[in-house]
Amino acid sequence: MQFHRYGDPPDADPPDADLKPDPHGLLYASDVQALHRADTVTIHAQDGIGSIRATLSAPDGLRIYTASQQRAFPDAAGYPRHRLITLDADIAGFDTTGHWHEHDLSAAATLVIAHAALHDVWQTLTAFLRTGDVPRLRFRADSAQDRLAGTGLHRDELHLLVHRGRRQWTFLLEVAVRSADTRMVTPTP
Numbered sequence: 420m421q422f423h424r425y426g427d428p429p430d431a432d433p434p435d436a437d438l439k440p441d442p443h444g445l446l447y448a449s450d451v452q453a454l455h456r457a458d459t460v461t462i463h464a465q466d467g468i469g470s471i472r473a474t475l476s477a478p479d480g481l482r483i484y485t486a487s488q489q490r491a492f493p494d495a496a497g498y499p500r501h502r503l504i505t506l507d508a509d510i511a512g513f514d515t516t517g518h519w520h521e522h523d524l525s526a527a528a529t530l531v532i533a534h535a536a537l538h539d540v541w542q543t544l545t546a547f548l549r550t551g552d553v554p555r556l557r558f559r560a561d562s563a564q565d566r567l568a569g570t571g572l573h574r575d576e577l578h579l580l581v582h583r584g585r586r587q588w589t590f591l592l593e594v595a596v597r598s599a600d601t602r603m604v605t606p607t608p
Contacts, residue, residue: 443468444506444553451552453491453502455545460535462556462577462592465527465607469508469556473535475500506553510604512560528558528604530577530593544579544590553582557589560604572596575603 454460457473464470475488477498484492484500492500509522532538548554557578577593595603 444504444555446504446548446550446552446554448550449491449493450502450504451545451548451550452487454504454548455542456488456491457502457535460532460541462530462532463528464508464510464556464558467508467523469506471504471506471554471556473502473504506555508556508558510558510560512558512604515606524560524604524606526558526560526604526606528556528560528575528577530595530603532593540590540592544581544592547588547590548581549583551583555580555582558604560606571598573599573602573604577603 453473453475454471456475458476459474461472461474462469463472473492475484475492476482477484477500479498482498488500492502494501494503508528510524510526510528511519511521512524512526513519514524532541535541557580559576559578561573561575574594574596576591576595579590579592581588581590593603597603
């Protein structure tokens with residue numbers, strides 16, 4: 420397998436693309452393509468590990484996938500095709516006893532972007548991503564000082580951090596104000 424310096428990523432996936440030297444986030448060319456072309460994106464985090472599942476849909480099987488689409492979305496499950504990218508993730512927030520956790524709140528977090536092509540922030544972010552970038556998820560659960568406390572609503576946020584060489588950018592991908600049963604960040608027992 421051929422490896423490249425971090426600052427000089429390959430233009431295409433190495434022959435053994437499944438044997439990534441950093442399985443938690445280093446983006447390859449087909450990862451970036453899949454994130455940009457996805458119809459649906461599911462972002463999940465729990466226990467310090469996150470994932471982004473990019474899905475290319477085929478409603479009622481009425482789609483013929485090109486070779487490029489098949490490389491970008493290698494996992495087939497029925498008609499849709501998927502690409503799963505694992506990366507590091509943090510969930511910050513207050514626990515049930517009122518103690519703040521910066522990285523390891525005992526919770527799970529999920530966001531589904533159903534129509535990714537129409538989500539302006541997602542499209543901007545995927546246009547920014549480059550081969551060799553290392554993204555990281557950062558969910559933030561609502562705080563006790565939030566004005567929504569006592570209303571039964573929760574304000575959760577998802578930031579996507581992008582590391583490129585020595586630089587880092589932070590994108591606010593989603594803010595969700597929802598009831599406890601439909602919120603983005605859910606405490607785990």
